[in-house]
Amino acid sequence: MSDIPLDIYSQPSDDVPFNLDGSTLAEENAPFNSSIAAGLAINVTPSAEFSVLSVDEAVSKLKTNGTSGISSMEEVERRRELHGTNEVTSEDGEDNGKFGLLKRFLSGFIEDRLILLLIGSAVLSAILHNVGDAISITVAIVIVMLVGFIQEYKSEKSIEALNKLVPATCHLVRFGRESHVLAATLVPGDIVAFRVGDRIPADLRVIESVDLSLDESSLTGEPDPVHKSSDSVLANPTGIIPISERHCIAFMGTLVKEGHGRGLVVATGKETAFGSIFEMMSAVDKPKTPLQTAMDHLGKELSLFSFVVIGTICLIGIWQGRSWLDMFQISVSLAVAAIPEGLPIIVTVTLALGVLRMAKRKAIVRRLPSVETLGSVNVICTDKTGTLTANHMAVSKIWCLSSMSTKENVLNVGSTTDLRNYLAGDVRKTLEIGSLCNNATFSVDHSKFLGNPTDISILEELSKFGMEDERDKYTRIKEIPFNSKRKFMAVRLKCENSDDKESQLICVKGAFEVILGRSNTYLTEDGKIDKLTEKNKETIIECANQLASDGLRVLAFASSPYHSKTDFTDISEDDINDLTFSGLIGMRDPPRPTVKPAVEKLLQGGVHIIMITGDSPNTAVSIAKQIGIPVINEETSVLTGDKMKTMTNEQLANVISHVNIFARATPEDKLNIVQALKKRGDVVAMTGDGVNDAPALKLADIGISMGIIGTDVAKEASDMILTDDDFSTILTAVEEGKGIFNNIQNFLTFQLSTSIAALSMIALATALNLPNPLNAMQILWINILMDGPPAQSLGVEPVDHEVMKKPPRSRSERILTIAVLGRILGTAICIILGTVFIYVKEMSTDGEKSARDTTMTFTCFVFFDMFNALACRHATKSIFKIGVFSNSMFNLSVGLSLIAQLCVIYVPVLQHVFKTERLGAFDLLLLFCLSSTVFIVDELRKFIVNQYLTNYVEEENRYTTTV
Numbered sequence: 030m031s032d033i034p035l036d037i038y039s040q041p042s043d044d045v046p047f048n049l050d051g052s053t054l055a056e057e058n059a060p061f062n063s064s065i066a067a068g069l070a071i072n073v074t075p076s077a078e079f080s081v082l083s084v085d086e087a088v089s090k091l092k093t094n095g096t097s098g099i100s101s102m103e104e105v106e107r108r109r110e111l112h113g114t115n116e117v118t119s120e121d122g123e124d125n126g127k128f129g130l131l132k133r134f135l136s137g138f139i140e141d142r143l144i145l146l147l148i149g150s151a152v153l154s155a156i157l158h159n160v161g162d163a164i165s166i167t168v169a170i171v172i173v174m175l176v177g178f179i180q181e182y183k184s185e186k187s188i189e190a191l192n193k194l195v196p197a198t199c200h201l202v203r204f205g206r207e208s209h210v211l212a213a214t215l216v217p218g219d220i221v222a223f224r225v226g227d228r229i230p231a232d233l234r235v236i237e238s239v240d241l242s243l244d245e246s247s248l249t250g251e252p253d254p255v256h257k258s259s260d261s262v263l264a265n266p267t268g269i270i271p272i273s274e275r276h277c278i279a280f281m282g283t284l285v286k287e288g289h290g291r292g293l294v295v296a297t298g299k300e301t302a303f304g305s306i307f308e309m310m311s312a313v314d315k316p317k318t319p320l321q322t323a324m325d326h327l328g329k330e331l332s333l334f335s336f337v338v339i340g341t342i343c344l345i346g347i348w349q350g351r352s353w354l355d356m357f358q359i360s361v362s363l364a365v366a367a368i369p370e371g372l373p374i375i376v377t378v379t380l381a382l383g384v385l386r387m388a389k390r391k392a393i394v395r396r397l398p399s400v401e402t403l404g405s406v407n408v409i410c411t412d413k414t415g416t417l418t419a420n421h422m423a424v425s426k427i428w429c430l431s432s433m434s435t436k437e438n439v440l441n442v443g444s445t446t447d448l449r450n451y452l453a454g455d456v457r458k459t460l461e462i463g464s465l466c467n468n469a470t471f472s473v474d475h476s477k478f479l480g481n482p483t484d485i486s487i488l489e490e491l492s493k494f495g496m497e498d499e500r501d502k503y504t505r506i507k508e509i510p511f512n513s514k515r516k517f518m519a520v521r522l523k524c525e526n527s528d529d530k531e532s533q534l535i536c537v538k539g540a541f542e543v544i545l546g547r548s549n550t551y552l553t554e555d556g557k558i559d560k561l562t563e564k565n566k567e568t569i570i571e572c573a574n575q576l577a578s579d580g581l582r583v584l585a586f587a588s589s590p591y592h593s594k595t596d597f598t599d600i601s602e603d604d605i606n607d608l609t610f611s612g613l614i615g616m617r618d619p620p621r622p623t624v625k626p627a628v629e630k631l632l633q634g635g636v637h638i639i640m641i642t643g644d645s646p647n648t649a650v651s652i653a654k655q656i657g658i659p660v661i662n663e664e665t666s667v668l669t670g671d672k673m674k675t676m677t678n679e680q681l682a683n684v685i686s687h688v689n690i691f692a693r694a695t696p697e698d699k700l701n702i703v704q705a706l707k708k709r710g711d712v713v714a715m716t717g718d719g720v721n722d723a724p725a726l727k728l729a730d731i732g733i734s735m736g737i738i739g740t741d742v743a744k745e746a747s748d749m750i751l752t753d754d755d756f757s758t759i760l761t762a763v764e765e766g767k768g769i770f771n772n773i774q775n776f777l778t779f780q781l782s783t784s785i786a787a788l789s790m791i792a793l794a795t796a797l798n799l800p801n802p803l804n805a806m807q808i809l810w811i812n813i814l815m816d817g818p819p820a821q822s823l824g825v826e827p828v829d830h831e832v833m834k835k836p837p838r839s840r841s842e843r844i845l846t847i848a849v850l851g852r853i854l855g856t857a858i859c860i861i862l863g864t865v866f867i868y869v870k871e872m873s874t875d876g877e878k879s880a881r882d883t884t885m886t887f888t889c890f891v892f893f894d895m896f897n898a899l900a901c902r903h904a905t906k907s908i909f910k911i912g913v914f915s916n917s918m919f920n921l922s923v924g925l926s927l928i929a930q931l932c933v934i935y936v937p938v939l940q941h942v943f944k945t946e947r948l949g950a951f952d953l954l955l956l957f958c959l960s961s962t963v964f965i966v967d968e969l970r971k972f973i974v975n976q977y978l979t980n981y982v983e984e985e986n987r988y989t990t991t992v
């Protein structure tokens with residue numbers, strides 16, 4: 030399986046094996062026997078086969094209905110039986126069956142050279158009639174292998190679980206009804222509707238299309254969007270139409286870049302073009318995360334180092350005339366122990382478990398490496414609406430030029446329920462335009478309005494004025510939809526009971542600057558039209574700004590009769606001119622309650638927060654103040670989209686460090702912002718939801734998309750998805766990212782200190798010509814503790830929320846910092862001193878190495894190690910502060926390890942295997958007290974570091990606030 034979850038779509042194209050003609054190699058082997066291909070004696074995929082059929086032929090071939098879809102559930106079930114569910118799973122997934130397990134277990138034996146050496150030493154022992162040793166070593170091998178295997182298995186399972194975090198969905202038409210379902214439920218013959226931003230859920234024969242173009246780069250590597258239509262492709266004499274020429278097929282996994290349409294499902298799951306490539310791709314090794322690579326690297330370095338040391342020990346031992354079999358066994362076990370072969374696996378498991386934990390906290394990380402990057406993020410660029418705010422709009426104020434005339438005279442609607450008395454002519458018209466230029470609908474099923482919150486809030490207001498939805502009285506001829514670049518929405522309407530073209534009407538609503546720019550008259554209180562003077566405009570802008578400063582989103586409303594005589598069905602942006610302004614509406618969208626504390630914590634952790642919004646500067650500043658984003662100077666902290674366009678990238682990079690708000694910005698501006706920030710060397714997280722946000726999301730170090738309002742295109746381009754769209758979830762993710770990194774450092778400290786202690790002890794004993802303090806079995810046992818459960822449980826240490834008090838980690842910072850190395854060495858020295866002390870003390874009683882001596886030494890080392898693990902739970906905080914019982918997996922695994930150690934000392938069979946002897950209660954007490962020193966010394970170190978650190982953090986804060 031892959032190291033990187035959910036990254037199947039962003040595979041670099043050179044991983045995909047293609048023929049030169051653009052059809053895939055895999056495709057010709059795909060398991061689909063078509064009737065056309067039967068004559069040609071080769072297999073053709075459904076997408077190739079259906080591309081040459083007309084829509085009607087395709088529909089009838091699949092025995093379905095082009096408008097209402099499949100008609101019965103039995104038929105759906107039958108097709109699912111036949112074609113399977115619409116999922117592409119890798120071969121590996123099935124490999125995890127009974128045989129896969131066994132196969133992997135056995136192949137582990139063969140691949141691991143150290144294990145082979147161990148087996149060799151067991152065989153040698155047997156030949157030399159040392160049966161006891163041979164059995165012991167064999168048992169040890171099995172245990173070592175089992176622990177390794179279980180860990181690896183767990184790591185794969187958790188990565189598999191990651192892959193299932195974001196199930197694909199689609200709009201299905203079946204039994205004549207439209208519904209939103211999981212893409213996995215599709216069967217051939219289903220009808221699917223799709224629009225801009227969607228991902229195609231299966232191979233579809235396009236049956237309807239409006240300006241449709243798809244991004245097929247995930248499939249073909251071709252970066253430019255491809256135009257698609259419902260026209261069939263001309264059959265070609267060779268029988269196979271290359272993928273790039275199937276213009277009426279929408280392939281699974283490709284993205285809708287423009288337009289919308291409907292398609293007929295012709296292939297699902299493995300039968301799709303993507304499915305057949307995926308099977309091949311999953312065989313290719315996925316690139317590792319930087320941390321994993323670093324771990325592999327570290328592992329290799331350590332192996333080399335320990336080989337040299339072990340080789341030296343072995344040579345000296347033999348030179349001293351020790352039994353060469355003994356030396357061989359000790360060396361091999363030492364090698365097994367000293368080499369942290371579990372390291373990369375524990376890193377992977379820790380990352381994967383961390384990602385699963387984040388998913389529970391509403392942040393889905395799509396690529397493992399992002400977890401590491403999260404801890405270094407020092408700038409977060411965020412949308413306002415829906416992310417910082419709740420996206421629950423409610424009309425708060427209405428203002429019209431004629432009936433209210435000055436900005437002091439605003440109609441406050443939020444508090445009142447009956448406003449019929451306030452319905453002056455211009456107020457009525459404003460609301461009327463609001464209801465006509467509106468796309469929200471009332472759902473009887475849900476008994477509420479569905480659609481854009483801005484639109485909904487206007488409809489919700491009508492009843493207070495005793496008005497009704499005006500849309501029934503008109504036919505909508507054409508719409509210019511709202512988008513963040515255009516910043517207005519317009520509709521062209523025809524009155525129901527009139528054929529007269531003259532009675533056509535254009536209604537517009539949008540950002541007040543834009544609407545005013547296109548207006549030249551205004552509507553008076555009594556319904557007349559008057560010229561809009563410069564003075565009038567000033568008054569309107571003044572009032573709009575006042576509403577905005579109150580944190581309201583301000584929309585202006587205007588209309589005009591339709592003039593163009595030439596075209597009866599169309600309107601373009603150029604027709605939206607000479608409008609009659611009727612009024613302003615201010616809507617309140619309260620900040621999410623969780624945002625303010627999150628902003629505070631992020632600022633404390635040295636993260637710069639930038640709000641990017643399409644709203645006006647005044648609205649943005651007001652919201653920023655409400656949630657605690659610092660706006661020190663409104664001149665320099667706020668930059669509008671217009672101003673930004675006049676700046677060069679250099680200039681932008683220079684000023685961006687004090688900008689906290691980008692207002693009236695378009696999605697395209699986001700790309701320049703990320704570029705400018707990255708130029709400064711910042712590690713940038715950027716949020717986005719629309720199709721246009723995709724480039725910025727890709728470029729950002731962490732692209733964050735919205736789970737609820739986000740499009741598939743944005744999700745695909747992002748590294749992380751917020752399932753609740755909530756800004757504070759970003760804090761959670763950054764916290765987890767930092768926490769995971771700390772955990773990795775902690776178990777590394779534990780593993781390396783143990784490993785160094787064991788190596789040095791044996792080296793020391795050999796150099797001093799003393800008998801070996803630990804035998805091969807004992808060393809292998811220590812290896813299991815060190816590479817196994819206790820180490821792993823350090824990786825799931827709960828996140829300490831105070832990580833946010835520390836500044837972001839620098840991108841280039843090494844995992845083994847000086848501080849970590851210092852801890853490792855200090856701990857190792859402490860363990861060595863203690864254990865050697867016990868060993869020498871026991872030996873000096875008789876000068877002979879007895880079972881008691883090794884048992885004492887061995888147990889001493891294990892106790893030391895358990896206390897060491899306890900100390901490693903946190904780098905700087907006392908265990909009593911983080912809570913002795915706060916990591917139950919840790920307590921469980923250390924508890925079990927200690928019980929197992931007691932078994933090794935007291936159970937006769939194990940005594941035989943490990944060459945141990947029972948110890949008295951006093952002995953145990955002594956060892957316990959002695960070994961606790963490693964913990965006590967570390968607690969002391971933490972105490973001192975904390976004293977120093979508080980000063981340091983204060984210094985640091987002083988530094989960041991003055992800069």
Ligand SMILES: Nc1ncnc2c1ncn2[C@@H]1O[C@H](COP(=O)(O)OP(=O)(O)OP(=O)(O)O)[C@@H](O)[C@H]1O
Nearest residue numbers: 412413414483511513518538539540583642643644
């Ligand atoms: N549905 C709509 N119809 C007409 N005009 C709208 C609509 N929604 C917003 N506007 C106007 O366009 C302006 C910008 O809206 P846009 O959606 O780009 O900003 P935003 O929602 O604040 O963006 P972001 O989510 O990035 O913070 C708003 O201030 C408002 O005046």
Ligand SMILES: [Ca+2]
Nearest residue numbers: 365366368370
């Ligand atoms: Ca090891």
